[in-house]
Amino acid sequence: MDRKIIRELETLLGEKAVLSRPEDLRLYEYDGSVELGRPDCAVFPRTTEQVVEIVKRANRHKIPIVGRGAGTGLSGGALAREGGILIVFSRMNKILELDLENQRAVVQPGVVNMDLTSAVQHAGLYFAPDPSSQKACTIGGNVMENAGGPHTLAYGVTTSHVTGLELVLPTAEVVRVGGKALDAPGYDLTGLVVGSEGTMAIVTEITVKLTRLPEAAKTLLAVFDSIDDTTETVVDITARAITPAACEMLDGWTLRAVEAFIQAGFPLDSAAVLLIEVDGLREAIEAQAEEVIEVCNLHHAREVRVAKDEQERQRLWAGRKNAFGAIGRISPSYYVQDGVIPRTKLPETLRRIDEIGKANGFEIGNIFHAGDGNLHPIILFDPRNPDEFERAVITANEIMRFCISVGGSITGEHGVGMEKDRMMPLLFSESDMDLMQRVRGALNPGGLLNPGKIFPAGKGCGEIRVRPMPVTASPTPA
Amino acid sequence: MSPAPATTLARLGAIVGADHLLTEASQLARYAVDGVAPAAAARPGSTEEIAEVLRFAAAEKLAVIPTAGGSKLGIGMPPARYDLALDLGRMNRVLAYDPRDLTLGVEAGMGMAQLAEVLAEHKQFLPLLVPFTTQATIGGTIATGIDSPLRQYYGTARDFILGVEFVTGDGTVSKSGGRVVKNVAGYDLHRLMIGALGTLGVLTRINFRTFPVPPASRGFLATFPTFDAALELRHRIARSPLQPLTLEILSPQLAGIFSRRAPRLLGMNLGPPGPWLSTSEWTLAAGYGGNQQVLARHEKDLTRLAEETRATNSTILGDAERPLIWGLLRECISLLLDESPRATIVRAGVLPTDLGRWVNAVQQAAEKHFCPAVILARGCGVGYVALLPEGKPAESVSDTFASLSAGLAGVCGKIMEASAAAGGHATIPWCPTELKRRVNVWGTPRDDFDLMWKLKQVFDPQNILSPGRFMGGI
Numbered sequence: 001m002d003r004k005i006i007r008e009l010e011t012l013l014g015e016k017a018v019l020s021r022p023e024d025l026r027l028y029e030y031d032g033s034v035e036l037g038r039p040d041c042a043v044f045p046r047t048t049e050q051v052v053e054i055v056k057r058a059n060r061h062k063i064p065i066v067g068r069g070a071g072t073g074l075s076g077g078a079l080a081r082e083g084g085i086l087i088v089f090s091r092m093n094k095i096l097e098l099d100l101e102n103q104r105a106v107v108q109p110g111v112v113n114m115d116l117t118s119a120v121q122h123a124g125l126y127f128a129p130d131p132s133s134q135k136a137c138t139i140g141g142n143v144m145e146n147a148g149g150p151h152t153l154a155y156g157v158t159t160s161h162v163t164g165l166e167l168v169l170p171t172a173e174v175v176r177v178g179g180k181a182l183d184a185p186g187y188d189l190t191g192l193v194v195g196s197e198g199t200m201a202i203v204t205e206i207t208v209k210l211t212r213l214p215e216a217a218k219t220l221l222a223v224f225d226s227i228d229d230t231t232e233t234v235v236d237i238t239a240r241a242i243t244p245a246a247c248e249m250l251d252g253w254t255l256r257a258v259e260a261f262i263q264a265g266f267p268l269d270s271a272a273v274l275l276i277e278v279d280g281l282r283e284a285i286e287a288q289a290e291e292v293i294e295v296c297n298l299h300h301a302r303e304v305r306v307a308k309d310e311q312e313r314q315r316l317w318a319g320r321k322n323a324f325g326a327i328g329r330i331s332p333s334y335y336v337q338d339g340v341i342p343r344t345k346l347p348e349t350l351r352r353i354d355e356i357g358k359a360n361g362f363e364i365g366n367i368f369h370a371g372d373g374n375l376h377p378i379i380l381f382d383p384r385n386p387d388e389f390e391r392a393v394i395t396a397n398e399i400m401r402f403c404i405s406v407g408g409s410i411t412g413e414h415g416v417g418m419e420k421d422r423m424m425p426l427l428f429s430e431s432d433m434d435l436m437q438r439v440r441g442a443l444n445p446g447g448l449l450n451p452g453k454i455f456p457a458g459k460g461c462g463e464i465r466v467r468p469m470p471v472t473a474s475p476t477p478a
Numbered sequence: 479m480s481p482a483p484a485t486t487l488a489r490l491g492a493i494v495g496a497d498h499l500l501t502e503a504s505q506l507a508r509y510a511v512d513g514v515a516p517a518a519a520a521r522p523g524s525t526e527e528i529a530e531v532l533r534f535a536a537a538e539k540l541a542v543i544p545t546a547g548g549s550k551l552g553i554g555m556p557p558a559r560y561d562l563a564l565d566l567g568r569m570n571r572v573l574a575y576d577p578r579d580l581t582l583g584v585e586a587g588m589g590m591a592q593l594a595e596v597l598a599e600h601k602q603f604l605p606l607l608v609p610f611t612t613q614a615t616i617g618g619t620i621a622t623g624i625d626s627p628l629r630q631y632y633g634t635a636r637d638f639i640l641g642v643e644f645v646t647g648d649g650t651v652s653k654s655g656g657r658v659v660k661n662v663a664g665y666d667l668h669r670l671m672i673g674a675l676g677t678l679g680v681l682t683r684i685n686f687r688t689f690p691v692p693p694a695s696r697g698f699l700a701t702f703p704t705f706d707a708a709l710e711l712r713h714r715i716a717r718s719p720l721q722p723l724t725l726e727i728l729s730p731q732l733a734g735i736f737s738r739r740a741p742r743l744l745g746m747n748l749g750p751p752g753p754w755l756s757t758s759e760w761t762l763a764a765g766y767g768g769n770q771q772v773l774a775r776h777e778k779d780l781t782r783l784a785e786e787t788r789a790t791n792s793t794i795l796g797d798a799e800r801p802l803i804w805g806l807l808r809e810c811i812s813l814l815l816d817e818s819p820r821a822t823i824v825r826a827g828v829l830p831t832d833l834g835r836w837v838n839a840v841q842q843a844a845e846k847h848f849c850p851a852v853i854l855a856r857g858c859g860v861g862y863v864a865l866l867p868e869g870k871p872a873e874s875v876s877d878t879f880a881s882l883s884a885g886l887a888g889v890c891g892k893i894m895e896a897s898a899a900a901g902g903h904a905t906i907p908w909c910p911t912e913l914k915r916r917v918n919v920w921g922t923p924r925d926d927f928d929l930m931w932k933l934k935q936v937f938d939p940q941n942i943l944s945p946g947r948f949m950g951g952i
Contacts, residue, residue, distance in 0.1 A: 410663050
C-alpha cells in the first residue's frame with residue numbers, strides 16, 4: 001500500500017493509531033482459526049466519524065477494508081485475506097447508553113461481551129449471548145458472526161438480541177437500521193446485517209436487548225461410562241422437551257485434557273460428561289433438574305452431581321469455557337470444527353466422527369453444545385508436518401460432509417469466513433450463492449468490504465496456510 | 479384489471495393445469511386487493527410450478543400477488559399493478575416434522591389451524607398466536623410479519639425461523655438457512671423475508687423450531703382506573719423474576735368489544751366472558767404456564783404486585799376462562815375489523831417506558847376528531863390503536879366520505895407523530911382503501927430506505943412481486 005495513504009491515515013487518526021511495520025502487523029495476521037491474512041495496515045479509530053474518513057480513503061484508492069474486534073473468531077472472518085486496511089475496534093469500546101428500564105444498551109462495537117454484562121449485572125440484567133471467549137471477544141465481532149454460546153440453547157443467538165445498528169457503508173454513508181424500539185417498518189436490515197461476517201457494512205454502533213437474570217440456576221454434571229449413553233441422554237432430553245438453559249458435552253479425551261489444566265472436577269476415568277444447566281424460577285428449576293436426573297439415570301449415568309454452591313458451579317463452567325486453552329497446552333495446533341446436526345442424529349454422528357478420525361490417524365476430541373446439536377470436533381495436528389495438516393483438512397471435510405448428509409450445516413456459530421468457503425457449495429446451489437452475492441452487492445457493490453470471504457473463489461486447498469498455535473492465551477471458541 | 483389475452487391464460491393454464499387457473503369474475507373477487515381484482519388466479523401445486531409462473535410473469539411483466547388464506551390482503555398500499563393472484567392454497571403439506579428434534583418444515587400454504595393440529599399431537603406448538611385462525615396460513619403469517627401476544631416470552635418468528643425456500647421475481651428457486659436449530663452458513667435471507675409482504679420472493683417452504691406446550695397455563699387480570707397505573711404493574715413484572723408468556727394492557731373499550739363479541743367468533747362453546755372482564759377500567763392481562771408450583775408462584779407474586787400497584791381488582795383465570803382470554807387476544811385484530819367497515823388499525827413500536835405518553839397522545843388526537851380509539855398495548859413495547867369511526871355515530875365526524883377520511887387521516891398522522899416523538903414508529907396495517915389515498919400506511923421512509931430499494935431490485939428486477947404495496951412504493 002502506498003506510504004502516502006498510511007501517512008494520510010496517521011494524520012487523520014494520530015501516529016499511534018496506525019500500524020504498518022511488518023513486525024507490528026504480525027499479531028493481526030491471525031485470529032483463532034488456522035488461517036492467515038496480512039493487512040497492509042491496522043488502524044484504531046475512536047469514533048464513527050473517523051471510520052467514515054478511513055472508508056472514504058479506502059474507497060478513493062480501492063483498498064479492501066476488514067473489521068476486527070478481539071480477533072478471537074474461528075473462521076478467519078477478521079483476517080485481511082486480500083490485504084488492505086484492517087479497522088480494529090479496540091478503541092471504540094464505550095457503552096454509549098444503558099436504558100435499564102427498557103432493557104436496552106447502546107454500545108460501540110469494541111465493547112467486550114463480558115464488560116456489558118458486568119455493567120448491568122447490578123440491575124439484575126445481562127447480555128445473553130455468551131461465547132466461551134466472552135472475556136475477550138467484542139460485541140461487534142459477535143454481531144458480525146452471529147455468535148452463539150452455551151446458553152443460546154435457551155436464549156437464542158446474537159441476532160435475537162440485536163434491535164438496531166449504525167452502519168458505515170463502503171460509500172462512507174452512515175445509515176441507521178432498526179433502533180431501540182421493536183419492529184422498525186420496512187425490510188429487516190438489522191437481521192440481514194447480523195451474521196453477514198463483515199461483508200455488507202461496517203458496524204459502528206449496536207443496540208442490544210438486555211435479559212433479566214434468572215432467579216435461580218442449577219448446574220448438573222452427569223458422568224457416563226459410554227459415549228452412546230451420553231448422546232442418547234441428550235436425544236432424550238430434547239425429545240422430552242425438557243429445554244435446559246445449557247447442555248454441553250465433553251468426551252473423555254477432552255475432559256482429561258481440561259482436568260490436567262483446570263481442576264473442574266470431571267472424573268478422569270469417565271467416557272463423557274454432560275454439563276447441564278437449568279435456570280428460571282426456583283419452583284421451575286427443581287422440577288426440571290429432577291427430570292434431567294431421571295433421564296440421565298435412565299441412560300445409565302454413573303453419577304449425576306448437582307453443583308452445591310456458586311463456587312462449584314463456576315468451577316464446572318470454568319472447565320467448559322477454558323477447554324480450548326487446555327488443549328492448546330498439549331498440542332502445537334488444533335483444528336476446531338463447527339458442524340450442526342439434528343439433535344436426533346447425535347449418537348450416529350459421534351460414532352461416525354470417531355471412525356473418520358481413526359481412518360485418518362487422528363484421535364478427535366469432542367466438546368460441544370450438545371443441546372442444539374452444534375458439534376466442535378477437535379483435530380490435533382502438528383503444523384510443521386504438511387502431510388498431517390493436509391490430512392486434518394481432509395478429516396474435517398469428511399466430518400462436515402457427514403453433518404450435511406444427515407440434514408445439518410457446516411457452521412453453527414463460528415461463521416464461514418475463509419475457512420469453510422469451499423464447503424458452501426455442499427449446502428447451497430450456484431443460484432442460492434449467486435443471489436446471496438447479489439444481496440451483498442446491494443450494500444457492498446465494489447466488494448471492498450472483507451473480500452474473499454464466505455463464497456468460494458475457485459481456489460484449492462493448497463492456499464490454506466498453517467501457523468503454530470501459541471501455547472498460552474489460546475483462543476476459546478463458544 | 480383488464481382481461482388478460484387468451485394466450486397468456488393458455489400459457490398459465492399449461493403450467494398449473496387448466497383446473498387450477500381461475501378466470502371467472504365471480505372466482506376472482508376473493509383475490510381483490512384494495513378493490514382491484516386480478517385478471518386470473520393460478521393455484522400452483524409445487525415450487526417448480528411457481529418458478530415457472532414467475533419466469534413467465536417476469537417475461538410478460540405481469541404483476542403477481544401471492545396469497546393463500548386471503549385474510550391479510552388488506553395490508554399495505556394499493557397495488558400499483560395487479561394481473562395475477564398466486565394462490566398457494568394447494569401447497570399445504572408437512573414436509574418434515576421431527577418431534578424429537580423439535581423442528582418442522584412445511585409448505586407455505588399450510589393453514590395455521592391445520593399446523594396447530596399436527597403439532598398438538600405431540601404436545602408441541604408454534605408460538606404464533608395470530609388472528610384469522612381459520613383462514614391464516616404460515617406463509618401469510620411470515621410474509622406480513624404479523625405479531626402475536628406470545629412474543630412476550632417466545633419472541634417473534636425472527637427468533638424461531640430456521641430457513642426458507644422461496645422463488646424470486648425472476649423465477650429462480652432459492653433458499654437460505656436450513657433445518658437445524660443453529661446455523662450461520664450464508665446470509666439470513668429468511669429473516670429478510672419476514673414482513674416483506676411478498677415483495678422479495680414467494681415463500682414456498684418454511685422451517686421452524688417448535689416448542690413444548692406448557693403442562694398447564696393460567697391467566698391473570700388486574701384492572702386499573704388509568705393506563706399509567708396498569709403500566710406501572712407491567713414495569714414491576716418486568717423487574718421481577720416472573721416469566722409471563724403474554725403481557726398486555728387493554729383499554730376499557732377493547733374489553734367492551736371482547737365482552738360482546740367473544741362467543742360467536744371463537745366457534746368454541748366458551749360462553750361470554752364473565753364479570754371478571756371489566757369494561758369500565760384498563761385491564762392488564764398476563765398469561766403464564768408451567769407446573770403447579772410455577773403457576774402458584776405466578777399467582778402469588780402477580781396478586782401481590784397488583785396490590786402494591788393499587789389495582790381495583792385482580793383475578794386468576796383457570797382452565798375454563800384462560801382459553802377464552804387467549805382466544806380474544808389472538809383474534810383482537812379480526813374482532814376490531816368487524817366493528818366497523820372503516821376500522822383503521824395502527825401498529826406502533828414504542829419503548830415500554832414511553833407507552834404512557836404515547837397512549838395519552840393517541841387519546842388526545844382521537845378525541846379531537848371525535849373518533850373513538852381502542853387500545854391494546856403489548857408489554858414488550860408494541861401498541862395497537864383501532865379507530866372505529868362508526869362506534870359512536872351521534873358524535874362521529876360528518877358522514878361524508880371525504881371528511882371522514884380527512885378526519886381519520888388527521889388522527890393517523892398525529893399517532894404516527896406521537897410514535898416518532900417517543901423514539902418509535904408506526905404503520906397502519908388495516909384501513910379503508912380511501913384512506914390510503916391520503917396517508918402512506920408505511921409512514922415516511924427513513925434513511926435506510928435506499929438500501930431496501932436496492933435489495934428489492936436484486937430480488938425482483940422486473941418489479942412484478944406485489945408492486946407498490948410496500949414501503950416507499952416498493
